[in-house]
Amino acid sequence: MNNFNASVVNANHERVIAVVDKFLEDRYRNACTCPRCMSDIVAIALNYLPPHYIVETETGKEFGSPWVMVETAVAEAIDRVMENPNHPRTKAGSVQPTTTAQEL
Numbered sequence: 001m002n003n004f005n006a007s008v009v010n011a012n013h014e015r016v017i018a019v020v021d022k023f024l025e026d027r028y029r030n031a032c033t034c035p036r037c038m039s040d041i042v043a044i045a046l047n048y049l050p051p052h053y054i055v056e057t058e059t060g061k062e063f064g065s066p067w068v069m070v071e072t073a074v075a076e077a078i079d080r081v082m083e084n085p086n087h088p089r090t091k092a093g094s095v096q097p098t099t100t101a102q103e104l
C-alpha cells in the first residue's frame with residue numbers, strides 16, 4: 001500500500017490561512033501572532049467548517065467552502081483565541097496561564 005503518490009489536502013485549510021492573513025493585517029491588528037496562537041486559530045476555524053478534501057494536483061480550481069463562511073469561521077476563531085490564549089499574555093499581570101487544554 002505504498003501507492004499514495006498524490007497528497008490529499010483539505011481545500012478549506014488554504015482558504016482559512018488566506019483569510020487569517022488578511023484579517024490580521026486588517027481588522028485584527030492587535031491579535032497575538034505567535035506560532036501557538038496562529039495554530040490555534042487555524043485549528044478552531046477548520047473545526048467550524050466542513051472538511052473539503054481534494055487531491056493536491058487539483059489546486060488552482062475553486063474548491064472549499066464559500067469565502068463568507070470561511071471569514072465567519074476565522075473571525076470566531078480569532079475572537080476565541082484572543083479571549084483565551086493558550087499562553088500567558090505578554091502584557092504583565094493580565095491573565096494567568098491556562099493549564100487546561102482548550103476544547104475545540
Ligand SMILES: [Zn+2]
Nearest residue numbers: 032033034037
Ligand atoms: Zn500567542
